[in-house]
Amino acid sequence: DTEVTQTPKHLVMGMTNKKSLKCEQHMGHRAMYWYKQKAKKPPELMFVYSYEKLSINESVPSRFSPECPNSSLLNLHLHALQPEDSALYLCASRGLAGGNEQFFGPGTRLTVL
Amino acid sequence: QQQVKQSPQSLIVQKGGIPIINCAYENTAFDYFPWYQQFPGKGPALLIAIRPDVSEKKEGRFTISFNKSAKQFSLHIMDSQPGDSATYFCAASGGSGGYQKVTFGTGTKLQVIP
Numbered sequence: 001d002t003e004v005t006q007t008p009k010h011l012v013m014g015m016t017n018k019k020s021l022k023c024e025q026h027m028g029h030r031a032m033y034w035y036k037q038k039a040k041k042p043p044e045l046m047f048v049y050s051y052e053k054l055s056i057n058e059s060v061p062s063r064f065s066p067e068c069p070n071s072s073l074l075n076l077h078l079h080a081l082q083p084e085d086s087a088l089y090l091c092a093s094r095g096l097a098g099g100n101e102q103f104f105g106p107g108t109r110l111t112v113l
Numbered sequence: 114q115q116q117v118k119q120s121p122q123s124l125i126v127q128k129g130g131i132p133i134i135n136c137a138y139e140n141t142a143f144d145y146f147p148w149y150q151q152f153p154g155k156g157p158a159l160l161i162a163i164r165p166d167v168s169e170k171k172e173g174r175f176t177i178s179f180n181k182s183a184k185q186f187s188l189h190i191m192d193s194q195p196g197d198s199a200t201y202f203c204a205a206s207g208g209s210g211g212y213q214k215v216t217f218g219t220g221t222k223l224q225v226i227p
Binding site for chain 2: 040042045101104106
């Protein structure tokens with residue numbers, strides 16, 4: 001299984017809502033990533049987890065809260081978002097023993113009203 | 114020093130043509146150079162990648178050329194097809210373990226006309 005899955009596929013939320021994005025992989029990868037991608041722009045790194053511990057936080061606002069409950073799952077908790085946070089949120093994973101390849105999920109299209 | 118510069122921003126070719134996308138980097142600590150293909154509404158998919166000890170790598174219709182001294186690399190798509198129409202991102206990464214970051218180029222939107 002070489003797939004990274006993300007749910008939901010689409011999410012619409014108000015600025016006062018609390019929601020969560022979910023990412024799952026069963027490739028045994030021990031590094032997992034959250035990216036944000038705006039239209040016509042490259043993915044922008046938000047967080048990196050290595051062995052279920054947060055290793056990189058790219059100065060992301062606290063209204064985004066990541067969580068890695070186990071080696072296969074990665075969540076992104078959202079609270080009090082702004083309309084400018086509307087974007088495609090991508091999860092990726094990478095094996096830490098060997099190659100550098102990052103595998104991306106299909107993304108969650110988030111719209112903040 | 115973390116930038117990866119990519120050109121052109123967009124490209125239109127006829128079916129069967131050979132589009133070429135160019136990238137340049139500054140950070141000599143980069144040691145892995147992947148190319149990603151992204152269709153609208155989808156996540157990026159790894160297409161092909163190269164390390165700096167190799168000057169060329171070919172996989173199917175896709176070829177990476179790498180010039181370490183010039184700090185440049187490029188993607189060539191042979192016999193391009195309408196199904197190749199997508200946005201292509203070059204990238205570069207270095208470091209190891211959980212501290213590895215991928216730096217993406219700005220992207221090239223390719224359109225292959227039948």
